[in-house]
Amino acid sequence: xxxxxxxxxILVTKFPAFMEGVEITLQLAFFTVLLGSLLGLVVAIxxxxxxxxxxxxMNIYVAFIxxxxxxxxxxxxVYGLPQLGVKLPRMTLCIIALVINSGAYMAELIRAGLQSxxxxxxxAAESLGMSSxxxxxxxxxxxxxKVTLPAMGNExxxxxxxxxxxxxxxxxxxxxxxxxxxSVNYYYIETMIVAALIYFVLTYVATKLLGLLERRMxxxxxxxx
Amino acid sequence: MKKCxxxxxxxxxxxxxxxxxxxxxxxDIQEKGTLVVGAxxxxxxxxxxxxxxxxxxxxxxxxxxxxxxxxxxxxxxxxVLADQTFAGLITALRAGEIDMIASGMAVREDxxxxxxxxxxxxxxxxxxxxxxxDAETLTTVESMSGKRVGAQMGALQATILEEQFAASEPQLMxxxxxxxMDLLQGTLDGVLLTDLVAKTYIARYPGQLVxxxxxxxxxxxxxxxxxxxxxxxxxxxxxxxxxxxxxxxxGTFDAWVDEATALNATLLEE
Numbered sequence: 001x002x003x004x005x006x007x008x009x010i011l012v013t014k015f016p017a018f019m020e021g022v023e024i025t026l027q028l029a030f031f032t033v034l035l036g037s038l039l040g041l042v043v044a045i046x047x048x049x050x051x052x053x054x055x056x057x058m059n060i061y062v063a064f065i066x067x068x069x070x071x072x073x074x075x076x077x078v079y080g081l082p083q084l085g086v087k088l089p090r091m092t093l094c095i096i097a098l099v100i101n102s103g104a105y106m107a108e109l110i111r112a113g114l115q116s117x118x119x120x121x122x123x124a125a126e127s128l129g130m131s132s133x134x135x136x137x138x139x140x141x142x143x144x145x146k147v148t149l150p151a152m153g154n155e156x157x158x159x160x161x162x163x164x165x166x167x168x169x170x171x172x173x174x175x176x177x178x179x180x181x182x183s184v185n186y187y188y189i190e191t192m193i194v195a196a197l198i199y200f201v202l203t204y205v206a207t208k209l210l211g212l213l214e215r216r217m218x219x220x221x222x223x224x225x
Numbered sequence: 226m227k228k229c230x231x232x233x234x235x236x237x238x239x240x241x242x243x244x245x246x247x248x249x250x251x252x253d254i255q256e257k258g259t260l261v262v263g264a265x266x267x268x269x270x271x272x273x274x275x276x277x278x279x280x281x282x283x284x285x286x287x288x289x290x291x292x293x294x295x296x297x298x299x300x301x302x303x304x305v306l307a308d309q310t311f312a313g314l315i316t317a318l319r320a321g322e323i324d325m326i327a328s329g330m331a332v333r334e335d336x337x338x339x340x341x342x343x344x345x346x347x348x349x350x351x352x353x354x355x356x357x358x359d360a361e362t363l364t365t366v367e368s369m370s371g372k373r374v375g376a377q378m379g380a381l382q383a384t385i386l387e388e389q390f391a392a393s394e395p396q397l398m399x400x401x402x403x404x405x406m407d408l409l410q411g412t413l414d415g416v417l418l419t420d421l422v423a424k425t426y427i428a429r430y431p432g433q434l435v436x437x438x439x440x441x442x443x444x445x446x447x448x449x450x451x452x453x454x455x456x457x458x459x460x461x462x463x464x465x466x467x468x469x470x471x472x473x474x475x476g477t478f479d480a481w482v483d484e485a486t487a488l489n490a491t492l493l494e495e
Binding site (some may be wrong): 075079082083087090168169170176179180182183184186188189 | 312313315316319335336338339375378379383384396397398399400403406407410411412
């Protein structure tokens with residue numbers, strides 16, 4: 001009993017509302033990946049230090065975030081921080097929640113990237129008299145980041161989808177817009193199909209663009225070799 | 226052979242279709258022996274979970290639930306609750322997942338296009354709940370402009386918010402308790418609610434929340450009613466209306482409202 005004509009009508013007549021949602025969704029994904037990868041980088045490096053307590057702390061953080069649902073984390077941050085006296089706009093709190101979540105996953109990705117750098121590179125740097133900090137900054141990191149970039153792109157695509165649960169705390173992203181429309185037009189399935197199509201276009205285009213970027217980087221590899 | 230099979234299938238289909246058309250909703254419900262009632266529980270005193278201090282068991286309370294139970298009793302079937310988000314109730318009703326909605330649902334024109342309503346059984350008053358410290362400043366619709374106002378997604382209050390408080394910044398959510406938390410924490414400046422629900426929260430946070438002087442205008446002639454799917458619902462509506470007629474005239478319904486309000490008050494004392 002799906003009304004296909006209605007799907008088109010909803011898309012056309014409510015396009016501005018959906019686009020408003022798309023804008024917020026993309027903003028959320030952009031800032032989350034940008035700040036999340038920085039956080040992930042810091043965490044990944046901290047997990048390699050000789051300071052055991054710092055290592056433990058970071059391991060607990062990653063384990064906790066990966067072991068709890070995103071919605072629960074969002075509710076904890078969005079309602080917990082104001083309780084502790086941190087008054088920030090709703091959107092900022094949501095980005096903080098997403099960054100805390102994404103940072104843990106990014107840390108894992110970056111760890112894999114750091115591990116992928118051959119040991120010989122480190123030994124070569126040391127033999128040249130570089131300090132461990134210099135080795136990390138000039139030798140390991142550039143190579144690790146390059147390996148990790150495609151995975152970070154995937155994280156961008158993942159956040160586009162995952163940020164949909166923020167509708168529950170009233171952030172005007174794409175799912176919120178669709179849900180709001182459905183709650184007054186009573187064409188629930190049709191409206192959600194429109195939302196699904198828009199999400200798919202977003203993630204498909206993002207994936208394709210990231211694929212191009214990846215190929216471009218491989219070309220740089222072969223020309224260097 | 227193939228033609229024969231097709232013919233038989235077509236006949237079967239036609240038969241099924243005509244049977245479905247013949248059976249009205251009332252006999253459907255009586256045949257399956259259950260009345261599936263859709264409600265968004267967590268809306269005291271309309272419907273809420275109450276832990277009985279004597280038995281320690283969780284009970285379903287609220288005057289919507291009492292009414293639904295009375296309708297099920299009248300039909301001679303078992304009442305089954307389907308607890309869902311408010312915004313999804315009408316879709317569930319239209320999809321046939323639930324038989325009726327008893328969830329403080331106000332009769333509204335746009336809803337009448339997709340479902341049918343019983344006689345109204347309750348008329349609530351819509352109000353704006355604000356923090357006590359803002360009671361002096363937030364007194365008019367104009368004073369709410371630019372302020373963040375919350376309302377439940379898909380509810381009557383969401384329509385009021387859109388129509389009457391167009392200059393305010395709207396925030397629609399499923400969960401009323403979260404909106405109240407937002408109000409207390411300062412993320413929201415006002416929440417549109419039915420007075421009974423607002424009074425519950427004001428009792429819970431005395432001195433922190435108040436009902437604003439802001440006038441909330443809406444057409445209240447229709448009130449809150451039971452919703453059923455469109456179709457062959459005449460017999461079912463007749464039973465529902467007769468139960469509503471009985472309980473609202475003999476004082477039973479008023480007693481349910483008092484009981485639900487009192488039970489909810491004991492919850493708040495703990």
